[in-house]
Amino acid sequence: MISKLLAKNKTNLLYGALLGILLFLLNWLELRFVIFEHSFEIYAGAIAIIFTCLGIWLAMKLTKPRVETVIVEKHIYPDPAVDFVLNEKELASLGISKRELEVLQLMAQGLSNEEIGSRLFVSLNTIKTHSSKIFEKMDVQRRTQAIEKAKRLGLIP
Amino acid sequence: MISKLLAKNKTNLLYGALLGILLFLLNWLELRFVIFEHSFEIYAGAIAIIFTCLGIWLAMKLTKPRVETVIVEKHIYPDPAVDFVLNEKELASLGISKRELEVLQLMAQGLSNEEIGSRLFVSLNTIKTHSSKIFEKMDVQRRTQAIEKAKRLGLIP
DNA sequence: AATAAAATCACCCGAAAGTATGAGGGCTAA
DNA sequence: TTAGCCCTCATACTTTCGGGTGATTTTATT
Numbered sequence: 001m002i003s004k005l006l007a008k009n010k011t012n013l014l015y016g017a018l019l020g021i022l023l024f025l026l027n028w029l030e031l032r033f034v035i036f037e038h039s040f041e042i043y044a045g046a047i048a049i050i051f052t053c054l055g056i057w058l059a060m061k062l063t064k065p066r067v068e069t070v071i072v073e074k075h076i077y078p079d080p081a082v083d084f085v086l087n088e089k090e091l092a093s094l095g096i097s098k099r100e101l102e103v104l105q106l107m108a109q110g111l112s113n114e115e116i117g118s119r120l121f122v123s124l125n126t127i128k129t130h131s132s133k134i135f136e137k138m139d140v141q142r143r144t145q146a147i148e149k150a151k152r153l154g155l156i157p
Numbered sequence: 158m159i160s161k162l163l164a165k166n167k168t169n170l171l172y173g174a175l176l177g178i179l180l181f182l183l184n185w186l187e188l189r190f191v192i193f194e195h196s197f198e199i200y201a202g203a204i205a206i207i208f209t210c211l212g213i214w215l216a217m218k219l220t221k222p223r224v225e226t227v228i229v230e231k232h233i234y235p236d237p238a239v240d241f242v243l244n245e246k247e248l249a250s251l252g253i254s255k256r257e258l259e260v261l262q263l264m265a266q267g268l269s270n271e272e273i274g275s276r277l278f279v280s281l282n283t284i285k286t287h288s289s290k291i292f293e294k295m296d297v298q299r300r301t302q303a304i305e306k307a308k309r310l311g312l313i314p
Numbered sequence: 315a316a317t318a319a320a321a322t323c324a325c326c327c328g329a330a331a332g333t334a335t336g337a338g339g340g341c342t343a344a
Numbered sequence: 345t346t347a348g349c350c351c352t353c354a355t356a357c358t359t360t361c362g363g364g365t366g367a368t369t370t371t372a373t374t
Contacts, residue, residue, distance in 0.1 A: 055212020145267030
């Protein structure tokens, strides 16, 4: 409870403490003044210095920093692979299966049928069958057309 | 000449003048003190207030304005097709000619060599030569690889 | 004018891609 | 369970692609 209150009024307490110290200093200086009658100028100077510092400190603490808003135009180059969303409707309407899509993706990466077969652990003939079906379903003649169309339709990144 | 000097030391002169005024004030207050023997506290308080203000003023004037920079990122999503900029450096470093780039673009659109030849009014053999050179320069084996790499390098949209 | 680079075309050959057809096994929804 | 789709694989055939070589013409570039 008390610690909470302390934490909340931390700054206020700090200010209070500082004021106290200042008053004490003032008093002490006055005492000195009483002892050395003619050290008035020193006293005044001390007060001046101390309160100048106080003023500076106050200004530093109390002035709000000027907020300068800098608008930076950040060009976002959408990494086609990162925020790619598969157009499942198109996929369904074309009737392309999961496996066929896989083949299509590898095709678009520039792999040969042979390489795709190795990648998917199936024979070249299987990939040929898949690609034929893909071309048929997508109504294209060549793999390059399939790739172009697939990208356009959002089937591949 | 003199006006220039004035302009240059404007702030310095201002400070000097202010100091002068302060000294005068101090003197005047001292005079008052002499007149009213027991108004010491008033005197000290006045000094305190004045120098606090001076400190504040000094801090405001002398410290660089504290600028808190808030960076607001404005995200811009460029349409890849609309504001496509050809990566001419890459094009030059690969040594790909204008004609070859044309062929590459048509390739990426899914055209066969035959079709590209018809489109550009040259023979199939010419397109074959072009594509061979393209693959050689791009260090790829297949047209699909060339397309993929060309897109990646910003040679085609 | 000389040189270099680009563009054009041709021929051959092998590799890859694409077409057609058939067939077997697996999964699922009617 | 049966019809339908998917996945797999095979064979045979055609087309397209890609590599290699060589040659001519046009177009810069110096």
